[in-house]
Amino acid sequence: MDIIRSIPEMAEISRSLRHNGNVIALVPTMGYFHKGHLCLMDKARKISDKVIVSLFVNPTQFGPKEDLDKYPRDEKRDCALAEKHGVDYIFIPSAEEMYPNGFQTFIEVKNVSLGLCGASRPGHFRGVATVVAKLLNITMPHKAIFGQKDYQQLLVIRRMVNDLNMNVEVVAHPIVREPDGLAMSSRNTYLSPEERDSAISLYSALKLAEHVIKSGENSTDVVADEIRKHIETFPYTKIDYVFIGDPEDLQPIGKTIKGPVLIALAVYVGTTRLIDNAVVTP
């Protein structure tokens, strides 16, 4: 596995790989790999000839009061794990390499960025869309793989790729979970043991909601209330949002659940903000 830090070098490698007929898959990450990331790499390995993983903690998607500085990093361990999972190139640019002096271009995906995490984290998806466009242009992959845990991010990227006619297939990978159901996240390392116990509330709330909907409940308000009440029974939790809406465009669906719905949650457990989601069909 080669470690690449320069944009021109990475672009040249990708150009040459493409020229020689290789199918390239990109797994964009912010590093500090957990099993979720490794599953994306395994998936990439299966559907391509050459796997590129990017590791970049992207400053433009963090708000001024967010956890950019304390975001967990372990490049050495990440490189070892990536190599073990058959990655061919790991692309680790510096912030200066990605955002040189005078940088001033941003991509905004409007509607689908507005609610949910976009409402709680203004500018977040602008940063995500911009950095993903850059990474796609640099690594020129045929396929790019994203986890469904960041469901809204996935929709933002799909929309951007479609709207801007970018030449890449966006591949979604199901959420990878701990044995007890907690969605894998680098931010889970922030949790104290007591908070870790409460972190399960997101997953158990989703399972509860699924059960309630499958049992015939079709009121969005009732289902949302059940979710809220459930989460609030866990200590250290503070709900950011409970969203029940259209899985395609993230618009609210009104009072009645008629078809498949996205249930998306953001919950502070202590000071750590966790997200999780599920698409439920009545």
Next chain:
Amino acid sequence: MDIIRSIPEMAEISRSLRHNGNVIALVPTMGYFHKGHLCLMDKARKISDKVIVSLFVNPTQFGPKEDLDKYPRDEKRDCALAEKHGVDYIFIPSAEEMYPNGFQTFIEVKNVSLGLCGASRPGHFRGVATVVAKLLNITMPHKAIFGQKDYQQLLVIRRMVNDLNMNVEVVAHPIVREPDGLAMSSRNTYLSPEERDSAISLYSALKLAEHVIKSGENSTDVVADEIRKHIETFPYTKIDYVFIGDPEDLQPIGKTIKGPVLIALAVYVGTTRLIDNAVVTP
């Protein structure tokens, strides 16, 4: 010459051209070709194996009170001219093809879009950057050719291509002028014979400014005043802006001209807004 109207078809042609080792040049246009466009096509012919011209009157770069509806169009004549100038493919998508229902992604180039035409035409460069990114992603050219008449547009596109790491070389072509010096523009057709006489004031003001600067005048205010006074002697003229500033980043340069400066003008002649510019070295 082939006329292509569908995005997937155009993308497939470009993929295949690239695959077979052709160097592709794109000339993005809004049609109603004049000698300026034809010079860009001739240039493209010289520096590539395959020339694609796009013809799309892009609605997102027109303001609500601008001339989208009356913008001159003559597709048949344009196709004949393009063919005569050795163009291989002319790409003429519909607005629905480019902006289907649900379209919501926009590219903003910040600083360099703010002044000059960006100040007079809010949202204009957002529309330009977005459509050019789409056209570049669809046609996948190695080189894209833009006229220097739209100087700010050229900088916006260079900045976008750089900032987003897009794989294309932006080629600038000098302003093409009528025998009396008027910069070629599709909007010149809006001018009445009397207005056409006054339209020369932009070019003659630029020549005057060049003369004044080369003669040793180094005050931006004095040069700008000379330009204004000159233009105001012509009937039907109303100055939108006179800009003297940095040719690289379009920032103001303060009171004193020390090195090369961009002089950029926007002037209404009757109801027609014309632009012109020159880079002058003292």
